Amino acid sequence: MKRRTARLGNSVITLEYDETDPVGQRIVETVLPGHMDDLEAAVTHSLETRSESERLVLRRGEKLLYDGHSAGQAAGILLDELTRALITDCRDGMVFHAAALVHGQFAVILPGPSGTGKTTLAAWLTTRGLTYLNDEVVLVDPAGDKVQWFARPLAVKSDGMSLLRRWIDQDDAIEQSLTSSVSTLINPALLGSTKSVSSYPLSAVVFPSRQKGAPSVRPLSSAETALGLIGCLVNASNLPNGGFPDVARLAARVRGCRLLYEDLEDLPDGLLTAWLASASRRAASVRASPCS
Amino acid sequence: MKTVDKSDVPHRVEGYAVEQLDSELLLYDARRTTVVYLNETALLVWQLCDGHRSSADIVELLVAAYPDGPAVADDVGSALELLAGHAVVTFVPR
Numbered sequence: 001m002k003r004r005t006a007r008l009g010n011s012v013i014t015l016e017y018d019e020t021d022p023v024g025q026r027i028v029e030t031v032l033p034g035h036m037d038d039l040e041a042a043v044t045h046s047l048e049t050r051s052e053s054e055r056l057v058l059r060r061g062e063k064l065l066y067d068g069h070s071a072g073q074a075a076g077i078l079l080d081e082l083t084r085a086l087i088t089d090c091r092d093g094m095v096f097h098a099a100a101l102v103h104g105q106f107a108v109i110l111p112g113p114s115g116t117g118k119t120t121l122a123a124w125l126t127t128r129g130l131t132y133l134n135d136e137v138v139l140v141d142p143a144g145d146k147v148q149w150f151a152r153p154l155a156v157k158s159d160g161m162s163l164l165r166r167w168i169d170q171d172d173a174i175e176q177s178l179t180s181s182v183s184t185l186i187n188p189a190l191l192g193s194t195k196s197v198s199s200y201p202l203s204a205v206v207f208p209s210r211q212k213g214a215p216s217v218r219p220l221s222s223a224e225t226a227l228g229l230i231g232c233l234v235n236a237s238n239l240p241n242g243g244f245p246d247v248a249r250l251a252a253r254v255r256g257c258r259l260l261y262e263d264l265e266d267l268p269d270g271l272l273t274a275w276l277a278s279a280s281r282r283a284a285s286v287r288a289s290p291c292s
Numbered sequence: 293m294k295t296v297d298k299s300d301v302p303h304r305v306e307g308y309a310v311e312q313l314d315s316e317l318l319l320y321d322a323r324r325t326t327v328v329y330l331n332e333t334a335l336l337v338w339q340l341c342d343g344h345r346s347s348a349d350i351v352e353l354l355v356a357a358y359p360d361g362p363a364v365a366d367d368v369g370s371a372l373e374l375l376a377g378h379a380v381v382t383f384v385p386r
Contacts, residue, residue: 223316227329230318236325241309244320244327248311 004028005038006082006150009092009139013085014041015078021049023056027075030178030185031082034151044085047078060085076180079152083136086150087234093141093148094243094250095235100138100149102131103276106203106283107147109138111232117208117264120160123191124264127167128273132191133200137234142246144202144253153177153185163264203283204276205229205256215261215268217275222248225256253286255279296372298348300383302341308380319380328378330371337371341381347372 002019005012015032017024024047045065048057056074058066058081066077087095098111099122108130110118119135126132134149156164161184165174168190178185207220207228220228229247236242257275261267296302308319308328317330317338330338340350351368358364375381 221316222313223311223318223329226311226313226318227327230320230327242320242322242325244309244318244322245311248313248318252313 003037003039003041003043004032004035005041006032006035006086008086008095008137008150009090009148011086011088011090011092012038012041013044013082014038015045015047015082016043017047018049021051023054023071024049027056027071027078027178030153030187031075031079032151033153033187033189045078045082047074070180072178072180072185075178075185076155076182079155079185083152087137089238090139090235091238093139093146094229094233094239094246095137095139096229097136097232097234098138099135100133100147101125102133102200103129103203103273104280105200106280107133107138107200108204108206108276108279109140109147109202110206110208111229112208113232115157117160117210119154119156120163120264121208121259123154123156123160123164123167124267125272126191128269130276132188140202140250142249144250146199147202148199151188153187154191155183156186157183201283201287202250202254204279205251205254206272206276207256207258209258209260210262211260212262213260215259215266215271217271218258218260219275220256220258222251222256225254226251228256228258255282296347296369296376296383297385298351299346299386301343301346301386302350302372302375302381302383303343304338304341305380305382319378328380330375333367334371334374337368338375338380341375343384346386347383 001016003014003016005014017028046059058074058078065081066074096111098109099118100107100109101122110121112118122135135154139148170190173190205225226248233243308321311318315332317335319328351365354368355364
């Protein structure tokens with residue numbers, strides 16, 4: 001048996017699996033791309049592949065999570081389960097329901113509940129020069145000095161897949177992705193994911209919002225940014241005062257905006273990236289100031 | 293939206309965590325895990341809710357302070373209704 005470990009701050013999960021089974025191997029490569037084994041971490045989850053019956057059995061400890069024949073379903077459940085497990089115990093900062101990318105030397109996060117277009121927008125931004133980090137959860141310290149993430153696939157819903165095919169010219173790779181009943185799991189390597197740096201300082205928070213009308217970027221005040229972030233804080237119960245003072249401190253140090261758009265295809269190229277460039281310049285100047 | 297009787301005296305409700313960011317304010321209720329956002333006008337009105345001034349006193353004070361404001365009285369009235377609606381102030385008859 002082989003193991004893979006993923007971390008988010010103090011939170012650790014380790015999956016044990018049978019590396020000789022190609023189906024199990026494919027699921028693990030998809031769900032935990034690039035993660036290494038940590039021999040000191042205790043095994044929290046297991047994926048058994050029973051070749052005689054072609055069944056996949058997924059467990060957290062003794063608890064059965066999946067017993068069936070679909071690699072896509074098993075991968076989808078495993079991804080949700082590992083993400084939930086990493087969030088639940090995380091106390092090392094604020095965990096936001098947000099996608100994350102790199103713009104220049106800084107991280108940009110796209111917070112929002114499921115269905116707001118975080119994944120699709122993150123993928124689109126990679127075609128405009130940003131680097132993809134994660135499409136679901138990020139860990140941020142109150143000073144905004146460190147945005148951390150764990151490598152995971154993009155979970156693209158069916159409406160996003162048609163757009164993604166237009167932007168990523170690797171049909172074969174997309175065809176080989178695993179698909180659950182909810183989403184298709186795309187390897188972040190297709191978007192040029194970076195792994196050389198373990199954290200980035202945060203410069204900007206962009207709340208995606210799909211609505212009819214001309215696309216626009218509406219700058220938010222610090223208080224409006226904090227209000228939006230509070231709504232996407234997923235480990236509030238682990239933090240003092242529900243994370244409220246930390247979120248306010250963070251919002252005062254970064255720029256926030258609401259990106260209003262109906263269709264990404266109609267979004268002018270420079271609209272968001274110009275605003276991000278200005279947020280990066282401000283972040284660089286705040287960090288260069290001796291009073292910051 | 294709650295209707296405010298102008299002679300009533302608004303009192304700030306205690307127990308909220310408060311964070312002022314520039315000229316705006318967030319009030320966090322840990323028991324209900326809710327956050328109330330106050331814009332600049334609502335923050336000013338909330339600060340004037342000292343348990344002594346009536347709603348009418350607050351309107352009068354701000355109309356005098358911003359004589360060129362186009363609709364100060366309406367804005368203050370809306371802010372008081374907002375504060376009442378979020379239960380961050382309570383009103384006591386004078």
